[in-house]
Structure formats: structure tokens, C-alpha cells
Amino acid sequence: MSLRGEVCVVTGAGGFLGKTLMRLLLEEERVAEIRLLDKEVKPQLLQTLEDCRGDTKLTVFEGDIRDGEFLRRSCRGASLVFHIASIIDVTNSVEDSEMYGVNVTGTQLLLEACLQENVDTLIYTSTIEVMGPNSKGDPIINGTEETVYECTLKFAYSKSKKEAEERTLQAHNEELPNGRRMATCALRPMYIYGEGCRFLLGHMGDGIRNKNVLYRMSRPDALVNPVYVGNVAVGHLQAARSLKDPQKRNVVGGKFYFVSDDTPHISYSDFNHAVMAPLGFSIQQKVIVPLPLFYLFCVLMEIVCMILQPFVRVVPPLSRQLLTMLNTTFSFSYQGAKRDLGYAPRYTWQEARKRTTEWLASQLPQEREKIGAK
Known part of the structure; x- marks a missing residue:
């Protein structure tokens, strides 16, 4: 049609x-x-x-x-x-x-x-x-x-x-x-x-801020x-x-x-690495903090934000729900x-990855300049 x-x-x-x-x-x-x-x-x-x-x-x-x-x-x-x-x-x-x-x-x-x-x-x-x-x-x-x-x-x-x-x-x-x-x-x-x-x-x-090392926020098996x-x-x-x-x-x-x-099928973090590896980025081998501690940190941050809410709205950098999404x-x-x-x-995946990586490569100089990295 x-x-x-x-x-x-x-x-x-x-x-x-x-x-x-x-x-x-x-x-x-x-x-x-x-x-x-x-x-x-x-x-x-x-x-x-x-x-x-x-x-x-x-x-x-x-x-x-x-x-x-x-x-x-x-x-x-x-x-x-x-x-x-x-x-x-x-x-x-x-x-x-x-x-x-x-x-x-x-x-x-x-x-x-x-x-x-x-x-x-x-x-x-x-x-x-x-x-x-x-x-x-x-x-x-x-x-x-x-x-x-x-x-x-x-x-x-x-x-x-x-x-x-x-x-x-x-x-x-x-x-x-x-x-x-x-x-x-x-x-x-x-x-x-x-x-x-x-x-x-x-x-x-x-x-870039982490010296060309991508953060790992997802377990490799969270596909x-x-x-x-x-x-x-x-x-x-x-x-x-x-x-x-x-x-x-x-x-x-x-x-x-x-x-x-x-x-x-790939984890969110490993996907980032798949499209950025040709640009010289590596990735952390393990989640930066053990997940149970990460969840505890999120809970504490949510409590602090709740206490502050009557005075000022503070958004935590990470929530339990987002951490769950990244690791499910x-x-x-x-x-x-x-x-x-x-x-x-x-x-195809090969063409999509190539197009995405080429676009990221075109953005890389200005991102480095914005951050002040070499």
C-alpha cells in the first residue's frame, strides 16, 4: 500500500x-x-x-x-x-x-x-x-x-x-x-x-572524562x-x-x-563499547561498585532527597529502578x-554499527573540546 x-x-x-x-x-x-x-x-x-x-x-x-x-x-x-x-x-x-x-x-x-x-x-x-x-x-x-x-x-x-x-x-x-x-x-x-x-x-x-574508559553500569549477562x-x-x-x-x-x-x-543481544554497557571501541575507548571489566552496595547507595540517596524535598528538589544521579533496568x-x-x-x-547490525560509529567519530573532536580533554 x-x-x-x-x-x-x-x-x-x-x-x-x-x-x-x-x-x-x-x-x-x-x-x-x-x-x-x-x-x-x-x-x-x-x-x-x-x-x-x-x-x-x-x-x-x-x-x-x-x-x-x-x-x-x-x-x-x-x-x-x-x-x-x-x-x-x-x-x-x-x-x-x-x-x-x-x-x-x-x-x-x-x-x-x-x-x-x-x-x-x-x-x-x-x-x-x-x-x-x-x-x-x-x-x-x-x-x-x-x-x-x-x-x-x-x-x-x-x-x-x-x-x-x-x-x-x-x-x-x-x-x-x-x-x-x-x-x-x-x-x-x-x-x-x-x-x-x-x-x-x-x-x-x-x-572521555574517565580517560577513554567507558563506565560499566550493566552486568555482561544482562542482555x-x-x-x-x-x-x-x-x-x-x-x-x-x-x-x-x-x-x-x-x-x-x-x-x-x-x-x-x-x-x-548485549548488555547496555557492552553495547556502548561495541560502537565506541573503534574510536579508542575501552571499558571497565566489572560494575564499578558491587550491585548490592549500588542498590544501598541508591536507597540512601533517595532518603536524602526525600528529606530535602520540602526545601529543594534534588535529583539523585542514579535510582534503584534505573539500576534494575540496566541489569535486567x-x-x-x-x-x-x-x-x-x-x-x-x-x-544489518554491521551497517547500523558502522553508521553509528562514524557519527560518533564526527562528534568526538567537539566533545573532547567541550570537556577540555586531549
């Missing part, structure tokens, strides 16, 4: 995944228009897309996703929305009200705008973290959409994404003013890496399966094609799908997306 002639809205267009998805839309689908919706869209972004724009119209909508009228203007006359925008935070550094306002209220207002403006298709970018892991660190190996896992979510981020995902899926089959019905689905990518990943830059900066940003964009494209296909619309609509690829085997299969969406990873 082609998306030719569609008018697409991409929320979070200026972000890591948004930029990759827009380029894919321009290169593979002759969409009539892409509306770049974000709080700020830098002029350079439009310039980077000029080489593949063709006849597609690019329109910028800058504003707050919590502004319902702004969203209605953005969606007026559109036929397809990729809702990527959200606040991502696993350190609890963002106020819960801010997180909920953007991730949940913003999603609800966008759904309402779609319903009011006859937008019949919406793909929501969720996250693997709506599954967990739970506080006990119970593992999942090659989980599927049918996997049952008991988890009380601790991160405000995870809770907000879970609620936004549920609201999106509940909106499937809602009737539009023009008599058609809306179709929605949600994609749950693994940890996304690739060109533009700010988390990788952060880890590289820490490694996860990161996914390359290009493959996540392909998954979004396949989801859109499926929802636009009358024969697949009700098969896919109202459901969520995991998006992974053939990146090897948690991997998921993309077979459900392959079966229903026709998704298949386009970029």
Missing part, C-alpha cells in the same frame, strides 16, 4: 527519530505534504531534507503540543499522523506534571484534534519501558505481544507513555465527522541508537536488544501502509507491536510486526 498523496503530520519532527522518519518518507513515498510539528524546528533541518524533497511540500508548525487549537490547525486537512513527540526521562529529573502534560495530555489533545479534523490514521511511538522491567528484575527473553509480565511501573516516564499508548489504542475505530472511522496502532521500539542519539553522546562524554533508528523508521512506515490498507486496517488497528532488529535481561522479538505489518529490518 502506497502513501502517495497523503498529507502527513510528524510530531517531534526535529528529534532523533522524527528526522530519520521524514527522510524515509521523502525518499520512498511521494506524499503530498509533510507537516513538521515541534516546539522548535531549526532551519537547518529543512536544508538537510532539500536533496530528497522532490515535489513534497514541507510545512513547519511550531508550538506547544498541549495547545489544542494549535494541534487542530496542524491537523486540518491532514490524513496521517506519526506521533513521536514526548519527554524522555529515566532519571526523574523532569517534574511529573510536566511529563504528564506533554506525554499524556498532549497525546489526548492530539487524538481529539484528529477526530475533529477527520484525520483517519495515527501511529503512536511508544517504548519498551511500558513493559518494565519490574522492581524484582524478572527477565524476559524474546518476548512477544502475547507475553504476560507483572509490573508496577516506577518511572513517571514509563507510566505516562503507558497511559498515552492506552488512550491511543482506545481511539481506534472512533467515528469521524465525515462518517469514516479512525485507525490507530502503537509501536514499542527497544532502546533506539544511531546517528543523533544523545544518550550515546552522554556515555562518550563520560568515557537487551537495542534497535537501530533507521529500522524503527521503517517500522513506522510499514505501520502506516498497513493502516491505510483496507484489508489490513482492522487486523493491525488498535494493537501494539514491538520493533527490534538483528542487533545482537529484557529482549523482545519483531516477529509480530513482521507477520502483521510486513516489517523487516532494512539495516
Whole structure:
């Protein structure tokens, strides 16, 4: 099913995944228009897309996703929305009200705008973290959409994404003013890496400060399966094609799908080393502090922060939940997306790693300069 002639809205267009998805839309689908919706869209972004724009119209909508009228203007006359925008935070550094306002209220207002403006298709970018892991660190190996896992979510981020995902899926089959019905689905990518990943830059900066030695925060046997940003964009494209296909619309609509690829199952820390080793980085052999002591440190930090909370808001550098996430085997299969969406990873692990390492290499001089390292 082609998306030719569609008018697409991409929320979070200026972000890591948004930029990759827009380029894919321009290169593979002759969409009539892409509306770049974000709080700020830098002029350079439009310039980077000029080489593949063709006849597609690019329109910028800058504003707050919590502004319902702004969203209605953005969606007026559109036929397809990729809702990527959200606040991502696993350190609890963002106020819960801010997180909920953007991730949940913003999603609800966008759904309402779609319903009011006859937008019949919406793909929501969720996250693997709506599954967990739970506080006990119970593992999942090659989980599927049918996997049952008991988890009380601790991160405000995870809770907000879970609620936004549920609201999106509940909106499937809602009737539009023009008599058609809306179709929605949600994609749950693994940890996304690739060109533009700010988390990788952060880890590289820490490694530079530590004399080119990456910190080990994950046990080597705590295996996860990161996914390359290009493959996540392909998954979004396949989801859109499926929802636009009358024969697949009700098969896919109202459901969520995991998006992974053939990146090897590896711990978070060892993954950082895999993409940075060619740049001269080594990695610590063991977790910097024995995990039981690490957990105790986190508990003490949380108590101190709680005591200080009436006077000043202090965010601990590490929480028990984040430490659990970094040290829990948690991997998921993309077979459900392959079966229903026709998704298949386009970029191999070798190509994805090469692209990511080359991008990190291009950022290395300025990161060293910023830190003041030789």
C-alpha cells in the first residue's frame, strides 16, 4: 500500500527519530505534504531534507503540543499522523506534571484534534519501558505481544507513555465527522541508537572524562536488544501502509507491536563499547561498585532527597529502578510486526554499527573540546 498523496503530520519532527522518519518518507513515498510539528524546528533541518524533497511540500508548525487549537490547525486537512513527540526521562529529573502534560495530555489533545479534523490514521511511538522491567528484575527473553509480565511501573516516564499508548489504542475505530472511522496502532521500539542519539553522546562524554574508559553500569549477562533508528523508521512506515490498507486496517488497528532488529543481544554497557571501541575507548571489566552496595547507595540517596524535598528538589544521579533496568535481561522479538505489518529490518547490525560509529567519530573532536580533554 502506497502513501502517495497523503498529507502527513510528524510530531517531534526535529528529534532523533522524527528526522530519520521524514527522510524515509521523502525518499520512498511521494506524499503530498509533510507537516513538521515541534516546539522548535531549526532551519537547518529543512536544508538537510532539500536533496530528497522532490515535489513534497514541507510545512513547519511550531508550538506547544498541549495547545489544542494549535494541534487542530496542524491537523486540518491532514490524513496521517506519526506521533513521536514526548519527554524522555529515566532519571526523574523532569517534574511529573510536566511529563504528564506533554506525554499524556498532549497525546489526548492530539487524538481529539484528529477526530475533529477527520484525520483517519495515527501511529503512536511508544517504548519498551511500558513493559518494565519490574522492581524484582524478572527477565524476559524474546518476548512477544502475547507475553504476560507483572509490573508496577516506577518511572513517571514509563507510566505516562503507558497511559498515552492506552488512550491511543482506545481511539481506534472512533467515528469521524465525515462518517469514516479512525485507525490507530502503537509501536514499542527497544532502546533506539544511531546517528543523533544523545544518550550515546552522554556515555562518550563520560568515557572521555574517565580517560577513554567507558563506565560499566550493566552486568555482561544482562542482555537487551537495542534497535537501530533507521529500522524503527521503517517500522513506522510499514505501520502506516498497513493502516491505510483496507484489508489490513482492522487486523493491525488498535494493537501494539514491538520493533527490534538483528542487533545482537548485549548488555547496555557492552553495547556502548561495541560502537565506541573503534574510536579508542575501552571499558571497565566489572560494575564499578558491587550491585548490592549500588542498590544501598541508591536507597540512601533517595532518603536524602526525600528529606530535602520540602526545601529543594534534588535529583539523585542514579535510582534503584534505573539500576534494575540496566541489569535486567529484557529482549523482545519483531516477529509480530513482521507477520502483521510486513516489517523487516532494512539495516544489518554491521551497517547500523558502522553508521553509528562514524557519527560518533564526527562528534568526538567537539566533545573532547567541550570537556577540555586531549
